[in-house]
Amino acid sequence: MTSTAISARDVHKIYGGMPLERALRRISGRGGKPRGRVHALRGVSFDVGAGEVVGIVGSNGAGKSTLLRLIAGVSEPTSGTLLVDGSVHAVLEIETGLLRDRTGRENIHYMGGLYGAAAEELRAREAEIVDFAALGSFIDHPVRSYSSGMKSRLAFAIVTAVDFDVLLIDEALSVGDVGFALRCRQRIRELCRRGATVVLVSHALQSIREMCDRVIWLHEGQVAGDGTPDEVVEAYRVVAHEQTQRELARRFAPLGGSAGDSGSVAVERLVATIRPGAPAVHLFRLGEPFVVEAAIASERQIDSACCRLDVVRIDGLLVFRDEREISLQDGRNELAVFLGPMRLGRYTYRIRLQVTASDGTPLAHRETAVAVEDHEHAYTCGYYQEVEWSLSA
Amino acid sequence: MVALGVAVSQRRVLRLLRVQLRQELQLRYLGSVAGVYWSVINPLVQVLVYVVLVTFIFKAKLGATSGGKFDYAIFVLAGMSPWLAIQDGLTNCASSLVRHASIVKNVVFPLELLPASAVVASLAPLLVSLIALGCLLGASGRTVGVSLVTLPLLVALQLLITLGTGLFLAILTAFLRDLQFILPLVFQVVLLITPILYLSSDVPHPLAEIMRINPLTYIVEGFRQVFYDHGWPSAPGLGYSAAFSVLLVAAGVAVFRRLKGYAEALV
Numbered sequence: 286m287t288s289t290a291i292s293a294r295d296v297h298k299i300y301g302g303m304p305l306e307r308a309l310r311r312i313s314g315r316g317g318k319p320r321g322r323v324h325a326l327r328g329v330s331f332d333v334g335a336g337e338v339v340g341i342v343g344s345n346g347a348g349k350s351t352l353l354r355l356i357a358g359v360s361e362p363t364s365g366t367l368l369v370d371g372s373v374h375a376v377l378e379i380e381t382g383l384l385r386d387r388t389g390r391e392n393i394h395y396m397g398g399l400y401g402a403a404a405e406e407l408r409a410r411e412a413e414i415v416d417f418a419a420l421g422s423f424i425d426h427p428v429r430s431y432s433s434g435m436k437s438r439l440a441f442a443i444v445t446a447v448d449f450d451v452l453l454i455d456e457a458l459s460v461g462d463v464g465f466a467l468r469c470r471q472r473i474r475e476l477c478r479r480g481a482t483v484v485l486v487s488h489a490l491q492s493i494r495e496m497c498d499r500v501i502w503l504h505e506g507q508v509a510g511d512g513t514p515d516e517v518v519e520a521y522r523v524v525a526h527e528q529t530q531r532e533l534a535r536r537f538a539p540l541g542g543s544a545g546d547s548g549s550v551a552v553e554r555l556v557a558t559i560r561p562g563a564p565a566v567h568l569f570r571l572g573e574p575f576v577v578e579a580a581i582a583s584e585r586q587i588d589s590a591c592c593r594l595d596v597v598r599i600d601g602l603l604v605f606r607d608e609r610e611i612s613l614q615d616g617r618n619e620l621a622v623f624l625g626p627m628r629l630g631r632y633t634y635r636i637r638l639q640v641t642a643s644d645g646t647p648l649a650h651r652e653t654a655v656a657v658e659d660h661e662h663a664y665t666c667g668y669y670q671e672v673e674w675s676l677s678a
Numbered sequence: 679m680v681a682l683g684v685a686v687s688q689r690r691v692l693r694l695l696r697v698q699l700r701q702e703l704q705l706r707y708l709g710s711v712a713g714v715y716w717s718v719i720n721p722l723v724q725v726l727v728y729v730v731l732v733t734f735i736f737k738a739k740l741g742a743t744s745g746g747k748f749d750y751a752i753f754v755l756a757g758m759s760p761w762l763a764i765q766d767g768l769t770n771c772a773s774s775l776v777r778h779a780s781i782v783k784n785v786v787f788p789l790e791l792l793p794a795s796a797v798v799a800s801l802a803p804l805l806v807s808l809i810a811l812g813c814l815l816g817a818s819g820r821t822v823g824v825s826l827v828t829l830p831l832l833v834a835l836q837l838l839i840t841l842g843t844g845l846f847l848a849i850l851t852a853f854l855r856d857l858q859f860i861l862p863l864v865f866q867v868v869l870l871i872t873p874i875l876y877l878s879s880d881v882p883h884p885l886a887e888i889m890r891i892n893p894l895t896y897i898v899e900g901f902r903q904v905f906y907d908h909g910w911p912s913a914p915g916l917g918y919s920a921a922f923s924v925l926l927v928a929a930g931v932a933v934f935r936r937l938k939g940y941a942e943a944l945v
Contacts, residue, residue: 357784358786359784359786359787359942361939373786374786377783377784378780378783382780382783384701384705386705387701395697395701396785398693398696398697399694399698399781399785399787401694
């Protein structure tokens with residue numbers, strides 16, 4: 286039986302709840318009106334064994350960072366008990382206590398000292414820290430001239446170089462580049478072998494899955510799931526997916542009505558979906574069938590019109606364009622474009638369908654939008670598929 | 679087991695205080711030329727202004743002066759030395775949590791050490807003033823008496839008062855930033871009710887009473903006994919100051935502990 290490193294029992298955290306605090310805030314008028322109570326954690330209980338690597342997932346505002354701050358001891362629970370056995374080191378913010386006006390090297394000694402390392406030990410480890418942070422000659426420049434990636438590298442290098450029992454990391458690794466992320470993982474695995482307990486907060490579900498022995502899912506300040514990475518991450522993904530889907534539907538709703546129709550032709554409906562006739566999908570998973578459906582109403586028969594489908598990444602990059610000569614019947618024409626399995630990167634895309642007459646005059650257009658969920662090929666943007674168009678009156 | 683734990687953590691606290699103090703001093707005295715200006719030249723210029731004002735413009739005579747040409751300068755600087763250090767310490771205490779926001783937010787750290795290191799760092803301006811005072815004494819051919827042995831006690835009291843007040847200021851400034859800007863005004867008022875520029879016996883009725891309850895009075899007069907009058911500081915006065923400063927520190931620690939859990943969300 287391994288010993289317990291962190292033990293949380295019915296932990297609550299309420300911001301802005303204390304009468305004295307509220308009174309002082311009112312006097313000072315800081316931040317305008319005093320904010321109401323924010324009940325960030327609502328009875329969180331769990332135990333983390335020594336040597337475990339635990340990931341914490343949850344949507345924004347679920348209380349992940351608050352929980353980490355409480356474990357770190359920089360903030361105190363409003364009620365409940367939170368016991369941590371051993372020394373805690375934390376990378377809670379990118380800069381993590383670095384002094385902006387001192388050089389990286391001076392910060393190694395200062396921060397290392399704050400974390401309780403002796404001066405001789407720091408001198409002995411300086412080279413190793415400098416090497417791990419990979420700052421090159423920047424190590425002798427003031428931290429204020431660093432990029433956020435450099436700051437987080439230095440902070441992580443210092444924090445993990447000094448001996449500790451519990452390491453807390455809040456998203457700090459996500460700002461580093463790929464090589465650094467890899468070295469971080471390596472370092473964390475090494476630390477775990479030496480018996481350190483690690484708690485990670487991250488939105489990068491894939492890396493949580495790879496690195497953690499166990500995942501805790503926080504939802505609105507409560508533990509919604511606690512178990513193996515595969516099952517908890519999957520459960521969280523399903524809920525997060527539905528939530529994002531609803532959010533996107535709300536956000537994209539005004540787009541649907543943005544058709545600038547002129548004359549006798551109108552694109553009455555334009556949706557992205559997984560198969561013809563299915564409900565509209567706003568958030569796609571990688572590999573899901575991607576079908577664009579449209580209803581084009583025409584008051585007369587048009588033998589030759591041009592129909593163009595554009596998929597434009599939200600930053601303006603045209604990732605896909607295809608067009609067909611179509612003939613429109615009098616009345617409602619149903620159009621379906623099969624683009625094959627979803628291959629787009631993790632972005633939001635506008636989908637625009639435009640109908641022009643054979644002489645090039647625009648007849649009608651309509652827009653909608655889709656987003657693609659987080660996946661490992663996050664930045665691909667090409668979409669070169671056999672596209673199939675089908676039109677029925 | 680428990681006792682060992684406490685002993686270890688005390689050693690850790692001392693080490694942290696050293697790290698923090700070194701950084702505080704380096705930042706102030708090595709970081710920039712301006713740092714040296716603010717903490718050394720500025721207060722000395724202030725003293726010079728008072729001396730010129732009183733000896734050459736108002737041509738005031740202190741009851742006790744024997745008429746030496748640096749007499750009033752020594753008189754003022756002796757009383758001013760602890761006061762300059764207290765001002766410096768309190769100013770830095772007030773801003774300590776806000777200045778070190780990234781530590782407050784990120785590092786598991788006994789936050790009391792931030793104001794505490796500002797208080798210890800206030801020994802630096804004291805040292806500067808005492809060196810200037812030594813030069814003046816040398817130039818005027820005066821010496822100091824055996825009452826110099828009470829100097830450590832006076833300095834200890836001065837530090838305690840700075841710490842007690844500083845703890846309040848540090849935590850309250852997190853809630854009320856404006857405190858930092860009100861502070862210089864308060865210093866002006868305290869200068870008036872402390873016998874630094876003049877003797878407490880030269881002061882009219884209501885002010886004299888206020889001076890008597892001001893614990894700084896006895897510390898300032900103690901410094902002046904040591905460097906100017908060559909007598910012994912008043913024992914009952916120092917007893918009063920000591921009791922006052924111990925209570926102040928106790929109250930400061932209590933309030934600081936009570937509120938420090940909220941600092942992280944405010945700075």
